[in-house]
Amino acid sequence: xxDMTSFIDEVAATxxxxxxxxxxxxxxxSGACPAANEMEYPPRxxxxxxxxxxxxxxxxxxxxxxxxxxxMCTVRCPRGVKPTDIAHTxxxxxxxxxxxxxGTTTPVMYQxxxxxxKGNGRVHEVGIMLRYxxxxxxxxxxxxxxxxxxxxxxxxxxxxxxxxxGREDLAKIIQKFKEIEARS
Ligand code: SF4
Ligand code: SF4
Numbered sequence: 001x002x003d004m005t006s007f008i009d010e011v012a013a014t015x016x017x018x019x020x021x022x023x024x025x026x027x028x029x030s031g032a033c034p035a036a037n038e039m040e041y042p043p044r045x046x047x048x049x050x051x052x053x054x055x056x057x058x059x060x061x062x063x064x065x066x067x068x069x070x071x072m073c074t075v076r077c078p079r080g081v082k083p084t085d086i087a088h089t090x091x092x093x094x095x096x097x098x099x100x101x102x103g104t105t106t107p108v109m110y111q112x113x114x115x116x117x118k119g120n121g122r123v124h125e126v127g128i129m130l131r132y133x134x135x136x137x138x139x140x141x142x143x144x145x146x147x148x149x150x151x152x153x154x155x156x157x158x159x160x161x162x163x164x165x166g167r168e169d170l171a172k173i174i175q176k177f178k179e180i181e182a183r184s
Pocket of ligand 1: 022023024025026027028029030043044047076077078079080081082083
């Protein structure tokens with residue numbers, strides 16, 4: 001396990017993580033969070049664990065992957081801490097550092113989303129959902145089939161992807177980002 005200082009410094013150095021040391025553990029964020037019941041550790045607890053240097057426990061947790069990005073915690077925090085941004089930082093660090101997440105399929109959804117953008121330059125909903133359900137739980141697709149069919153018959157869900165112009169430029173941007181990330 002990395003030492004205590006390095007983990008909180010790592011989080012504090014990311015956009016939105018700057019004020020993590022200002023947390024007074026009042027719990028307003030957890031009380032306001034609509035996803036707290038789904039989380040292994042709610043926002044207040046996650047911040048306490050980061051401060052305690054519990055890197056492995058935090059980054060292998062499914063908690064941040066349940067965040068809905070509603071920003072209720074962030075707008076209500078009396079100390080200017082940004083638990084929403086911290087949740088997304090933790091997702092990034094968990095992915096980047098190869099932590100295996102249990103109890104949520106959100107990382108699979110995110111990966112399919114990114115792959116769709118890379119391939120088409122925009123999201124192709126049918127492709128994303130097909131890959132998601134095939135990877136996670138094919139039978140669960142039956143539940144959303146009526147909605148999907150309704151959208152399809154209203155011409156709101158194209159079966160085939162439509163790429164954007166300038167996909168080569170997009171590939172260059174993504175490649176540049178990877179190079180910058182590798183250097184940091
Ligand atoms: S609301 Fe802000 S100060 Fe209170 S526990 Fe949450 S992050 Fe910490
Ligand atoms: S932004 Fe995420 S962590 Fe914050 S209240 Fe909403 S769901 Fe909870």
